[in-house]
Structures are given as C-alpha cells and as structure tokens.
Amino acid sequence: MKNNDQAKADKKRQQDKERQRAKRQRDAEKNSELGIHEYRVPLSQTESETLAELCAYRGGAEPYAAAEFIATLIRREKKRVDEEKKHLGQCDFCGEPLPMGCKNGLGIPKLKGVAECWYTREEKKLRL
Structure with missing residues (x-):
C-alpha cells in the first residue's frame, strides 16, 4: 500500500x-515575442529593504511590485537623460556634439585632461 x-x-x-x-x-x-527581457539583480539586505520601502511609499494605496517600480524608474531616467541631451549642445573646444562627440566615437575622450575640453570639466555631472 x-x-x-x-x-x-x-x-x-x-x-x-x-x-x-x-x-x-x-x-x-x-x-x-513581446521583446521583454528579464534581468536578475543581486541586492544587499539594505537595498532589498529600501526597494520594498520605496515600492510602498511611491505606490500609493497599493505598493508597486518591484519590477514595476524599477521599470518606472528606467522610464523616468530616460526622460531626464533626453532633457539633459537637449541642453548639452557641443563642446566649445572641439566643436563636436555632446556627450559622445568628445569621445571621438571610440568611447575614449580624446582630449580629456585638456582644461578647455568638456570632458575635463563637465563629464562627471552625467554620472549617477
């Protein structure tokens, strides 16, 4: 049995x-088919607790799900970056469009360290 x-x-x-x-x-x-990608992100205990707190705080009557909260942050940051790009213009020293122009298309600022180069003075402002 x-x-x-x-x-x-x-x-x-x-x-x-x-x-x-x-x-x-x-x-x-x-x-x-929908073009959806999943990412696994390791978070410390503090980061996990902070994420839960932010989901609850920003969610209103019902907390955001973590994935929904993170996706919303990405969309908001994209809008902010697009606005930043509109105001960057071009480097006064080399005349190339910013922020990629000074990098000469190679990802390496060609004049970094030269006082007049935008990257020497301003690049750190774009970092998170």
Whole structure:
C-alpha cells in the first residue's frame, strides 16, 4: 500500500514539474515575442529593504511590485537623460556634439585632461 501511495506521489510531482517546465517555456516564448527581457539583480539586505520601502511609499494605496517600480524608474531616467541631451549642445573646444562627440566615437575622450575640453570639466555631472 505504501509503495502505491509513494508511486502516486512521485507521479504527481513529476507531472507538476512538467507543467511548470511547460509554463516557463510558454512564458519565455511570449516574453521573447513581446521583446521583454528579464534581468536578475543581486541586492544587499539594505537595498532589498529600501526597494520594498520605496515600492510602498511611491505606490500609493497599493505598493508597486518591484519590477514595476524599477521599470518606472528606467522610464523616468530616460526622460531626464533626453532633457539633459537637449541642453548639452557641443563642446566649445572641439566643436563636436555632446556627450559622445568628445569621445571621438571610440568611447575614449580624446582630449580629456585638456582644461578647455568638456570632458575635463563637465563629464562627471552625467554620472549617477
């Protein structure tokens, strides 16, 4: 009798595993079709607590889910960066558009260290 019960329990666990695997596969395909990407971000205990506090504080009557809160932060930061870009213009020294112009398309500021170069004076303001 015990063997039969154990066999049924094992079979149910196996079916549950298979159902979950199929669900994960469907979800992955759906996300792929929608262009949704998942990121795993390790957070310290303090960061996790802060995230939970911010989700509750900014969520109003119902707290944000962590993913929703982070996605909202990304959209807001994008708007802020777009506004910053409008006001950057060009480097007074090399005449190239900012912030990428002074980097000469290589990712390395070609005149960093030269006092007149925008990167020497202003680049740190763009950092978080």
